[in-house]
């Protein structure tokens with residue numbers, strides 16, 4: 413944990429003024445409402461660039477991201493982020509904030525405890541313009557219209573991005589897909605269920621595939637079947653395509669795969685939803701065949717997920 417956060421947490425613990433019941437109800441309502449920026453984000457998404465280019469660029473950025481995952485990144489919290497964490501403490505969502513679980517380009521994930529002592533995952537989206545721009549580019553590649561909007565109110569757009577992940581988590585959970593339970597979102601801070609125990613996160617599928625874990629083909633088959641079942645539910649019930657589904661975005665906890673990183677999921681109405689779905693299917697086929705599962709053909713999976721013959 414950075415020194416800044418440490419000092420901040422100690423200070424706020426003594427100074428917290430808890431919200432009233434009415435205020436909490438108001439806050440709950442606020443979470444349900446779509447902000448202007450969220451609408452704007454949806455509009456911008458509709459105008460994303462050609463699918464081929466987008467998919468290729470995503471692949472490249474993913475490789476970069478995986479490489480960077482293992483590099484240490486300096487912790488930098490700006491005042492507004494500190495104030496957002498403070499507000500979540502005041503609301504009784506976060507009790508204490510601990511160390512970093514992951515330091516990606518777009519977000520940092522921290523382990524925290526609720527005031528009742530329950531483990532929480534706190535995902536903080538970076539508000540640094542350059543960082544966010546790089547991150548969101550994989551999604552809305554250098555679209556000049558986006559650049560314009562971004563210049564006008566990038567910070568608010570980031571808040572919308574965090575809320576989008578919160579909503580997508582809700583939508584997935586409602587459709588019966590195992591995701592971290594979304595707890596709260598405020599500004600660029602998203603609070604969700606911690607997948608793991610005592611601040612030790614559960615493994616990702618990519619880690620589970622390492623030889624020392626020695627999972628049997630039957631066990632992999634079971635995980636594969638569950639992931640496909642999730643994909644069917646995503647498409648047919650949640651009416652969303654994950655759009656970045658692979659072994660880096662699926663955790664494994666208590667015998668079940670758990671889908672994470674859903675901020676970039678798109679509705680089926682998105683012009684490139686089908687392209688993203690095809691890419692997700694290819695990624696899943698590639699990974700599971702590499703661990704010995706006899707995966708069905710692309711066409712078979714595609715028709716199962718979409719329900720189209």
Ligand SMILES: Nc1ncnc2c1ncn2[C@@H]1O[C@H](COP(=O)(O)OP(=O)(O)OP(=O)(O)O)[C@@H](O)[C@H]1O
Pocket residue numbers: 477481513514515516517518519520521533535592604605606607608613614616660661672673674
């Ligand atoms: N709910 C959670 N519980 C425990 N660990 C989590 C949780 N959510 C995310 N993580 C950890 O944090 C990492 C990054 O989370 P996520 O993929 O949502 O963010 P990201 O912005 O895409 O980050 P990255 O750029 O590193 O992929 C995950 O790979 C996982 O190790």
